[in-house]
Amino acid sequence: MTIRVGVIGTNWITESFIEAASEIEDFQLTAVYSRTTDKAKAFADKYKAENIFIDLEEMAKSDTIDAVYIASPNALHAQQAIVFLKNKKHVLTEKAMASNVNEVKQMIAAAKENNVLLMEALKTTFLPNFQVIQENLHKVGEIRRAFVSYCQYSSRYDAYKEGTVLNAFRPELSNGALMDIGVYCLYPMVLLFGKPEEVKANSFLLDSGVDGEGSIILSYPDMDVILMYSKITNSYIPSEIQGEEGNLLVQQFSTPTKVEFIPRKGEVEDLTVSQKTASMYYEAKEFIELIKAGKIESAVNSYDVSLTVMEIMDEVRKQTGVVFPADKQ
Incomplete structure (x- = not known):
């Protein structure tokens, strides 16, 4: 077929x-x-x-x-x-x-x-190394914090600084750091941990009206999730899920290239599996x-996950002052 x-x-x-x-x-x-x-x-x-x-x-x-x-x-x-x-x-x-x-x-x-x-x-949630994270989450024990970073300097930002506003930084196209980059941090966390009790956000807004970078704290009853994303700076630090019994350390969370379990006591375990270079x-x-x-409907990228992610993104934009023309329709 x-x-x-x-x-x-x-x-x-x-x-x-x-x-x-x-x-x-x-x-x-x-x-x-x-x-x-x-x-x-x-x-x-x-x-x-x-x-x-x-x-x-x-x-x-x-x-x-x-x-x-x-x-x-x-x-x-x-x-x-x-x-x-x-x-x-x-x-x-x-x-x-x-x-x-x-x-x-x-x-x-x-x-x-x-x-x-x-x-x-949203490709991340289907990747074999993300499934490794899901399957080994129990090893860290009681989860207390997750930290996810995705900061990638946009090639279009140079043009922006020279006075040319390309699509990536145009609010009329519903773009910006949260929509283009932050979603890669947020979506997998909602899939793993569900809807948070509280959202707190901060962003740096560009003159065009979109965010160049931002950070979000998602609060859950016994843990929090910290997200950091940017289109105007780079970051090279790994992401991490912290538990009382150990940590999962993830390189390049949007397309996980390496996943390690670091127990509080014991030796580091490399959990990485091979996955296709063509990650889509x-x-x-x-x-x-x-x-x-x-x-x-997908059981992974489900309607509920997409709705919850967008609800959070709407709240982040409300807190940080990013408004799209589409919001007024």
């Missing part, structure tokens, strides 16, 4: 998705959408897709695709996803799933109403397998 997939967006993340998904036997790229014919044709030719579209409604109604991968700016995710969901097409949408929780609720309602799959493309393979595989199984 081949799943015919169309893509929205012709940037590097779409290329990474196609290259990873092409390793899946039942995946077939059949259509490309772009705002211009030339761009759509060039991208389609490169990846041997037979159909191109510059009209979203036409693509959604087309019988050339069963599903769509959406990698457009965050502000467009909800509108585009709902068009395809209403046309009975399965949807995999890049993180962040949408601009705010109201949009996420609308997307989920459309998926349920039309009995099709909707999934957020695992989320693509989940998406294809769910469609084949007739499922409309």
Whole structure:
């Protein structure tokens, strides 16, 4: 059963998705959408897709695709996803799933109403080394703190400082450090520990109106989670889950490359397993397998997790003063 997939967006993340998904036997790229014919044709030719579209409604109604991968700016995710969901097409949408929780609720309602799959493309939670973290969490004993850091200087920040505001720093596209980078810290923690009792946040805002960097404390009854993220600085420190009996130390949490268990007493244990370099393979595989199984929701990147993550992100933006045009609609 081949799943015919169309893509929205012709940037590097779409290329990474196609290259990873092409390793899946039942995946077939059949259509490309772009705002211009030339761009759509060039991208389609490169990846041997037979159909191109510059009209979203036409693509959604087309019988050339069963599903769509959406990698457009965050502000467009909800509108585009709902068009395809209403046309009975399965949807995999890049993180962040949408601009705010109201949009996420609308997307989920459309998926349920039309009995099709909707999934957020947050790759971390499907990676083998994240599963290692889940399987070995008990070793640390009573968990008291988790610390996750993802700080990556954006190549677009240099242009910003020179006066050119590219997509990554535009509030009208629902972008910024939290939406693009912080979500990689937040999403896995919600999956592991659930909804926190309290959220406290701090951000450094750029003149454009988005956050350049920020930090979040999630409070739980017996522990806290500290998140640190940035698009204007780098960080090289590992992330850590601290328990009374030991620690899990994780290198590069967004795409875990090394996982170690450090017991309070005893020798360090390397838990790392091999995983594909094309890290988007695992989320693509989940998406294809769910469609084949007739499922409309992932048990991993579930509706509840996506909703909770977006609720927290809305609260962080409320506390730090980041407002998107989409919030007023």
